[in-house]
Amino acid sequence: MEVTFEKVQEALSFVIEPDLKKDIISLNLVSNIEFQDGTIRFDLKISNPAMHNRKRMEEACEHHLKRVIGQSIKVEANVSAMPKAHERAPEHRTMLPNLKHIIAIASGKGGVGKSTVAANFAAGLAQKGYKVGLVDADIYGPSVPAMFDVSKEKPSTETIDGKEYIKPVENYGVKMLSIGFFSTPDQAVVWRGPMATKALTQLFGDANWGELDFMIVDLPPGTGDVHLTLVQQIPLSGAVVVSTPQEIALVDVRKALGMFSLPQINVPVLGLVENMAYFTPEELPNNKYYIFGEGGAKDLAERMSINYLGEIPLVQSIREAGDVGRPAVLQGDSLQAKAFNQVIDNTLKALNIKV
Ligand SMILES: Nc1ncnc2c1ncn2[C@@H]1O[C@H](COP(=O)(O)OP(=O)(O)OP(=O)(O)O)[C@@H](O)[C@H]1O
Ligand SMILES: [Mg+2]
Incomplete structure (x- = not known):
């Protein structure tokens, strides 16, 4: 039988990637298919490259190629490990190659201050001179527009090389997009499932972000479906998980960590931020009251490595800053600005960026 590229693909589409539970052709894991002197050669990426896994995959490929094409052919599969998300360097990415570091801000639980951290993160990085973008991926309660005092703005579009792009809204040096710009609050409910995912991926792919050092993504709370699809589709460099000190919030942190370590997601967690860690009256900044207990988040981080x-x-001014639309990190060298800057610096260190 004649060996064609299509036949090889057809045969290999019977081989299932054991972790991702889909065939290796639709997962786009096979490349450089060649046929020479009776031997079919190709490269195959798998998620777990342990010896026995490699062997099993080679055998499965050989079995199906011989079955579909003929028993006399020889098969040489060059099996190697799929790059982890953070190893997908921008120059190798086809999606969003102009965004150097894409960082998701996540939490297991709602209302812990994820959007507040995301907004301050973005504004703080811009304040340091980085080029920053911010995507509000919370379809249920978009809050970025209010936190940046741009709720009334409508993003315009611009045409580049015959293609239409969304132009992000900008304030405090941060370029941003939110589903909130495109829907009224009562419309937000209709964004569900695949539609939501599509709308969200458009905020990334169909917008003119230009070159950015950092893209911050404010994820919706929890670990739902929209979430999973989004973190799989966007080439994230890492995730920052936000929690409050209460035991109940910390339990949910584990769920969020579990999601990022799923083999098909495989996004490194850059660390844990403890929000509302202690109360401090603005006039007595040295008095710290650990109302929800002290050290819980730190211990959890240590235990989870x-x-x-x-x-x-x-502090009240963090909430007020959010309400008036000027992130607290921009308040000179106040206690709150220092706290956010410390978190930003530690995150940069986790990304091996000099601060
Ligand atoms: N450290 C803080 N000090 C004072 N207020 C805070 C602090 N962090 C967050 N808040 C306030 O708590 C409320 C909830 O915060 P935020 O909207 O950031 O939470 P979230 O995790 O994004 O919520 P959701 O799950 O609804 O998206 C907001 O009013 C915010 O201003
Ligand atoms: Mg939020």
């Missing part, structure tokens, strides 16, 4: 990125106090 992740970085502890720092604590953010519970």
Whole structure:
């Protein structure tokens, strides 16, 4: 039988990647297919390159190629490990190659201050002189527009090389997009499942972000479906997990960590931020009251072998800054600005960036 590229692909589409539970052709794991002197050669990426896994995959490929094409052919599969998300360097990415570091801000539980951390992270990085973008991926309660005082803005579009792009809204040196710009609050409910994912991926792919040092993504709370698809589709460099000190919030941190370590997601967790760690009256900044207990998040981070990125106090001006639309990190060298900057610096260190 004649060996064609299509036949090889057809045969290999019967081989299932054991971790990702889909065939290796639709997962796009096979490349450089060649046929010469009776031998089919190709490269194959798998998620777990342990010896016995490699062997099993080689055998499965050989079995199906011989079955479909003929028993006389020889098969040489060059099996290697799939790059982890953070090893997918921008120059190798086809999606979003102009964004150097894409960092998701996540939490297991709602209301812990994820958007507040995301907004301050983005504004703080811009303040340090980096080129920064921010995507509000919270389809249920987009809050970035309000936190940057741009709720009334409508992103315009611009045409580049005949293709139309969304132009991000900008304030405090941060370029941002949010589903909130495209829907009214009562519309937000209709964004579900695949539609939501599509709309979200468009905020990344169909917008003119230009070159960015950092893209911060404010994820919706929890670990739902929209979440999973998004973190699989966007080439994230890492995730920062936010929690409050309560035991109940810390339990949910484990769920978030579990999601990022799934083989098909495989995003490194850069560390844990403890928000509302302690209360401090603005006029007595040296008095720290650990109302929800002290040290819980730090201990958890240690037990789970992740970085502890720092604590953010519970202070009225952080809430007020969010409400008036000017992130607290921009308040000179106040206690709150220092706390956010400390978290940012620790995250940069986790990314091996000099601070
Ligand atoms: N450290 C803090 N000090 C004072 N107020 C805070 C602090 N962090 C967050 N807040 C306030 O708590 C409320 C919830 O914060 P935020 O919206 O950032 O949480 P979230 O985790 O994004 O919530 P959701 O799950 O709904 O998206 C907001 O009013 C915010 O201003
Ligand atoms: Mg939020």
